Amino acid sequence: MPRRRLAAPRARCAQAAALLAALIGLAAPAAAQVPAAPPGPALGSTSASAPPTPAGAPPTPASAPPTPAGAPPTPAGAPPTPAGAPPTPAGGALVPVPQGYYLPPPSLPPWANPRTIQYEEGDPIPRGYALRTRPDRTLLGAGLLTFGVPYAISFTVAGIATLAEEDFDEFGPLFIPFVGPMIGTATMDVEGAGLFWLTMDSVLQVSGLLLYAAGFAHEEVYLERQFSVSPRGPEHAASMWPAISIGPSSAELRWRF
Numbered sequence: 289m290p291r292r293r294l295a296a297p298r299a300r301c302a303q304a305a306a307l308l309a310a311l312i313g314l315a316a317p318a319a320a321q322v323p324a325a326p327p328g329p330a331l332g333s334t335s336a337s338a339p340p341t342p343a344g345a346p347p348t349p350a351s352a353p354p355t356p357a358g359a360p361p362t363p364a365g366a367p368p369t370p371a372g373a374p375p376t377p378a379g380g381a382l383v384p385v386p387q388g389y390y391l392p393p394p395s396l397p398p399w400a401n402p403r404t405i406q407y408e409e410g411d412p413i414p415r416g417y418a419l420r421t422r423p424d425r426t427l428l429g430a431g432l433l434t435f436g437v438p439y440a441i442s443f444t445v446a447g448i449a450t451l452a453e454e455d456f457d458e459f460g461p462l463f464i465p466f467v468g469p470m471i472g473t474a475t476m477d478v479e480g481a482g483l484f485w486l487t488m489d490s491v492l493q494v495s496g497l498l499l500y501a502a503g504f505a506h507e508e509v510y511l512e513r514q515f516s517v518s519p520r521g522p523e524h525a526a527s528m529w530p531a532i533s534i535g536p537s538s539a540e541l542r543w544r545f
Contacts, residue, residue, distance in 0.1 A: 405511040417511040427503030435496025438489045439465050466493045
């Protein structure tokens, strides 16, 4: 009887020891997976401790510039910003213009982009304009004026004289341009001042013809706009006919083309 009573407690102690050993064996792997706490700052240190770096993240360079306030965070895996580069604006990245690509001309009012520009040799050509040639408008205008004024006087005199005296054979040659006044010197039988004015009339008409022909022979170079400009309002639209306004003390003539 005494040996049986002593054997029962020993068996129970062996079972408890085996159960305790099994619990310790299960708790040991879980304790090994818990990361160790970082060491705290030394006593008396005034510098703030840096946050721990997550596992697998690249190390932060020592010379990297600080991120400006309000800028979006840099995504994971993005290359670092080079030193001296401009900061990326909020809401998007800077997109450089590729080489060989020209931006379209800005939208400006018609007065800022005239249809034609006077060009002198050696002047820079603005973007959106090209060189063109045309007859010399100065010579054309001078030729029309030199011919038109004398011929208008001869035509008026011939018309009044023909209607008043009904003598077309005498003043009729004045209706003919260029050589009409010279023919009139014979039909009207003029001398002195009359001969001088008729001769000058014929010379001026021929001179106007020569100036007009010289305008086509001598071409001038100018710059012409190669893009269209839309007017900002109906007041800038071109008009076929001039606008005339007459007031009690002033008059105005407008013609847009």
